[in-house]
Amino acid sequence: MDQADPKRYIVLNSSQKKMALLFVFIGFFVVFPILGYFYYEIGVERPAQGFKETVFEIEEGESVSAIAKRLNERGLVNSELLFTSYLIRNNLQSKIQAGVYQIPPGASVKELANIFQFGTNDVKLTFIEGWRAEEYARYAASKLKRVDYEEFLKLAKNKEGQLFPDTYYMNIESDEAELVEKLTQTFDAKTKDLFVSPEFNSLGLTKSQVINFASTVEREINTAEDRPVVAGILIKRFKNNELIGADATVQYAVAEKNFCATQDNPAECPNKEQINQIDWWPGNIFAEDLEFDSPYNTRKNLGLPPSPIANPGIESIKAVIYNVPTTYNYYLTDAEGKAHYAETLAQHNENINQFLK
Structure with missing residues (x-):
């Protein structure tokens, strides 16, 4: 095996290798956690990008991950992971209440977690077109x-x-x-x-x-x-x-x-x-x-x-x-909901025989 050319490569001696490993150790176990800590602390306080009040519903039995995903899709949190991590770190997963919430503009992760703990007295009602x-x-x-x-x-x-x-x-x-x-x-x-x-x-x-x-x-x-x-x-x-x-x-x-x-x-x-x-x-x-x-x-x-x-x-x-x-005077809808039109009663009767029998 050819030896490394000292003109082309920097060859570390034993003490230099130990020093490099020490820097890697410090970076991995000290610097990165510190950076992660500050990212977390700043992130949970950082307002989301929404600029208007929004209605958000949490279904009965919905998982934290599903809630976080929908919040992120709606632009109500800046990070799914950050929202989930905050709940886990503060042991809040089981305290999130189902309900319909009015989310204020720019709410932070911490504010959302607080809002979701206390439930709501609102009920969602959906009335369908055509009901009597x-x-x-x-x-x-x-x-x-x-x-x-x-x-x-x-x-x-x-x-x-x-x-x-x-x-x-x-x-x-x-x-x-x-x-x-x-x-x-x-x-x-x-x-x-x-x-x-x-x-x-x-x-x-x-x-x-x-x-x-x-x-x-x-x-x-x-x-x-x-x-x-x-x-x-x-x-x-x-x-x-x-x-x-x-x-x-x-x-x-x-x-x-x-x-x-x-x-x-x-x-x-x-x-x-x-x-x-x-x-x-x-x-x-x-x-x-x-x-x-x-x-x-x-x-x-x-x-x-x-x-x-x-x-x-x-x-x-x-x-x-x-x-x-x-010019149509008659209409009917077939089994698939498609409309068929006719100008005369004779044409309409043909449509009845063709599409309804």
């Missing part, structure tokens, strides 16, 4: 201890169509009045610009009629691109003094009849246990249902239902205001 007031009542009563099904309906039923479907964070002590007020205030805030727009002013419909149509569109069609077209067809029927003929209104009427939603005959109304099992939108509509004598049945009666049949989302309201006029 009874579904709101059933859901809210299951989430908020001070909300009663019947009491909620008393306040909400005449607000049908204006209970805005969205995700809300309500104090667990909220009652029916507070929740209904929140839902309707959100509706007003979300729709106020729509109801002063030039398109609304030239539509020839009142605000109540737009909401009524939107509730039907929400239940009739699922795809965003088809809603304005279907809205145009329904509005054309209405203005031509034809039957609106929407199956969703039949579903609503049948549920009213079967489940006594109006409470006209309390002796036959379902109890609270039965209410939880009710399907407010029966999938099967029979021939006798189409002839059911209800003012909500637009297959039988001219005009709009007396009130909205559900609570529409913002896109369905927009679909009515910005509806698309076409």
